[in-house]
Every structure is written in C-alpha cells, then in structure tokens.
Amino acid sequence: MIRCCDTGRPEGIEAALTSKFETLFPHLDERQGRLAMAAEARSLGHGGIRLVARAAGVRAGTVSCGVAELESGEGPLGLVSREGGGRKRxxxxxxxxxxxxxxxxxxxxxxxxxxxxxxxxxxxxxxxxx
Incomplete structure (x- = not known):
C-alpha cells in the first residue's frame, strides 16, 4: 500500500471518501449525513475533519458539529433539522x-x-x- 508522505494515510483516500459520500448521502437526512462524516473523520484521526470536509464538499465546521454530536451521545432527535435551521423566508x-x-x-x-x-x-x- 502506497502511503502519502505528508500524513501517512493511503493515497487516494480523499477520492475514495468522495465516492462513498456521493453514493451514501442521497439516502441520508441532514443529521445522518453529519454523523456519517463525523465517524469517518474520527476514524482518520488528526486532520480527518479537514479531509472529510474536502471530500464531502462541506465546511469543516459541519463535520466538527457532527463529531460533537457523536461524542455527546445524544439520542435520535424528533426533527431532522434543529429548531431555527434552514433558510429564512x-x-x-x-x-x-x-x-x-x-x-x-x-x-x-x-x-x-x-x-x-x-x-x-x-x-x-x-x-x-x-
């Protein structure tokens, strides 16, 4: 396995994640997508949040929020979006x-x-x- 000299991660991991997210995200709601990205970022360790954010095409803050949700152990929400979420009229x-x-x-x-x-x-x- 060829490893990238900068991070020690296998080369092509970002492309593999992008492919995975493109396949998976259409079947997930907003929160499930955040949690899936968070799980990937945690498994990658240091720098995982930035790498996952780039691969998924989202802000790093979105992935960080997902990591915080995973670590808090919150149960399932009744709503997909948090109160006040979404575009304002x-x-x-x-x-x-x-x-x-x-x-x-x-x-x-x-x-x-x-x-x-x-x-x-x-x-x-x-x-x-x-």
Missing part, C-alpha cells in the same frame, strides 16, 4: 419586499380571470355600480 428578511412586489403587480391584476367573458370579471365593476 425572504419576506421575513426584507419586510418591504411583499408590498413592493404587490405594487408592481397590482395595476394589472384586478379580479379573477373569467373564461366566458374573455377577460377579467371585475374590470368594469366600478362603472356598473353607479
């Missing part, structure tokens, strides 16, 4: 976004599309209510 991040979008669309949208009359039902509602 754009409307929450930018409060003026929704009114601005509605202002752009509002002049053109004035009622429900009506198949029978070939246009919008409420277009002439103002002139009919005199």
């Amino acid at each position: 754009l409307a929450d991040l930018h409060p003026g976004l929704r009114p601005a979008l509605l202002a752009l669309v509002e002049p053109d949208v004035r009622g429900i599309r009506c198949r029978h009359c070939g246009g919008r039902r409420n277009r002439h509602a103002g002139s009919l209510q005199s």
